[in-house]
Amino acid sequence: MPFALVESLDHEGRGVAHDEGKAIFIEGALPGEQVEYSSYRKKRNFEQATCVQIFKPSALRVTPRCEFFGVCGGCSMQHLEVSAQVAAKQRVMENAFWHIARVKPDVVLPPIYGPAWGYRDRARIGVRVVPETGAVLVGFHEKKSSFIADMSSCEVLPRHISALLLPLRALIAGLSVPDRISQIDVCAGSDHSVLMLRNQTSLTAQDEASLLAFGATHGLRMWLQPGGPETAHPVRKGEEAYLHYTLPEFGLSLRFRPTDFTQVNVHINRLLIRRAMQLLDPQSGERIADLFCGLGNFSLPIAARGAMVVGVEGLASLTQRASENAALNGLSECSEFRVANLFEATEKSLAKLGPLDKLLIDPPRDGAMAVCNALGKQAPRRIVYVSCNPATLARDAAILIKEKGYRLCSAGVANMFPQTSHVESIALFERV
Template sequence: MPVAVIESLDHEGRGFTRVDGKAVFVDGALPGETVEYRVVRQRPSYDLAELERVLKPSGQRVVPPCPHYGTCGGCSMQHFDSVAQAATKQRVLEDALWHIAKVTPAVMYPAIHGPAWGYRYRARIGVRMVPSKGGVLIGFHERRSSYIADMQSCAVLPAHVSALLPALHELVAGLSIPDRLPQIEIAVSEDITVLVFRNLMPFTPQDIARLAAFADAHGVQVWQQPGSPATAKPLHPKKGPGLAYTLPEFDVTLDFLPTDFTQVNVDINRLLIRRSMQLLDPQPGERIADLFCGLGNFSLPIARRGAHVIGVEGSDTLVARALKNARRNGLAERTEFYAANLFETTEDSLAALGRLDKLLIDPPREGAIAVVKALSEQQMPPRIVYVSCNPATLARDAAVLVREKGYVLRGAGIANMFPQTSHVESIALFERG
């Protein structure tokens, strides 16, 4: 069995080393450890390997608390101290900015930390009927597999949701269509938990009675989704309080539906918004664009500071939700929202937004390359705050902003939005040089 000393972690949380000049990525290994490993896939320039035995452990290695860890693909770093995880993600961000964009932030902001466990207020778990494995399986996908990890608990879900998993197995097994329920979407707000059952066939009256009894017994709302997300609707109770989350620092409450996109980690989201407002520094009278604005997560705090916000989002549904949230919070006069495909942004479409004093960008993993390329002398705000969920596309876009558009990267840092995973959420500040 080959032995190696691990040099560092890669962007997926795998141990990295070189053996005879060839890169080797070892799942489950940590920097500084001496490990035995087994190669599972060979490529011309690198090998992928599984950890067999730790001969000399890192001082940052911890015992994973979850019994499903190693099989379930929901987490990949439970064996790594939570504080050390954030430090590693900072290095991943720095490396991406340097190797892809050849830029270094003038300041690295302190990592934004929050709860390491029970933080995941949004999740989509798979359901499979597998008679050879005992019946219904419910859980996240197994690591690097399409199979479902059969979860009886989950350390990153809120405790009350984790406790529901055994009862969910029993519920689904008793329905008439357990093999036609591919997933359950979970959405938790401060007072309400909603379970959305994706049903490929209609529920029978007996199914509906079972689901209603489950909802009443566990204090949750049960929804069904027979088609696209737009088809999701309450099953039991038919009418009840809606999902919402609060941003107390900005006196803002945002309503959402269980199928809407919202951040999974409420605590980190609040801290990320706080830092965004510190960097953006909205002032009364300024016109600020919030691109990829969603349902108003950043737009409404900006407006609360007195600026006028132009929110642009690709989803008509989220634009409608943002408008409603603005009205609910008494901010309709300071906000305007539009639906547009920001991946096709042009100089003309940016110019149509009017004068912009500042810009906030919060794109999906694909980044915002069309937006940054469309910036022109006529529409080039002096300050841009960029919130990213993918260091590689942030770095790619940073290269355009710095090399082609004349911006300076004043600072960058991570927010540990997904503890126990290799996901890197970050924030960066760009200013005209």
């Protein structure tokens, strides 16, 4: 088998080496290590490989805490010390800015850290009945596979949820239709946690009784989702249909349903909002738009700082939730929420929002290219861009800087998903 000296990490946490100019992406290898590798995919310009043996381990290599690391596909960086993980993510962000947009931020912001384990308050766990044995598996997908990993614990889930992986096997196995349960959504709020089963057929009264007994035993609320998000409901009739999370720094409590999008890491979300408010600096009398606003995660802190906020989101269910949260927090007078497809934004559609002093953008992985292209002469003087994809952030930064007259003042990362290669970042743009 071939050998290589690993030079760096790529955006997926793989070691990068070169052989006669050809890039080799080696899973499980770290920069500075001399490794033996085995390629499983070969192309003309690159190869993808797995690390077979390490001859010179990195000083930053650590023993993975999870015994299923390498089999389960949920984490890819447990073998790298946490602060080094964050440094690698910062390099991914900076490299994206430079290689895609040919720009560098004036200031690289200090990274935002949080708990490295047990942080994941939201997760989608797969369920599979093994045809040969009838055994039930409950867990994340195996690495590069559609199969469910045979796992009994998870180090990134909260401890009380991790402890349920084996009991959930028994629960599903005891239902009348175990093979019709496709997955379980974990959703934790500040007041209680929900387990929502995706049931592809109706359950019996005895099945529902089993679910309720399981929830009572483990201090959980049990939900079912037989179809689309609108079909999700508590098993216990008349039970509260909302969870809540709090933003203590802003005196806010936001409610949501298990099917609504919320950040998986509550601690980092609070710190990221603090950073966003520091960069945006909302002031009384200002009018600020929050695009891709969701249920008001950034909108309401903006309003709480005294500015008038206009939130825009593509899903009517989320704008309704944002309006409800504004009312619950006494912020209806300084906030409004509208439904619009921001992926089809035009200069005319953005103008309908009215004059704006500042703008916050928090798009999904596809980014906000249409919004950036639609900014006209009356565009806001300051933009804070929260991103979950460095590549689309850099692409949109190129538009803002080279076509719209903005400067990339600062940017930094937030470790929203420790032990994974996911990069969350935030950037400040100001018009020159």
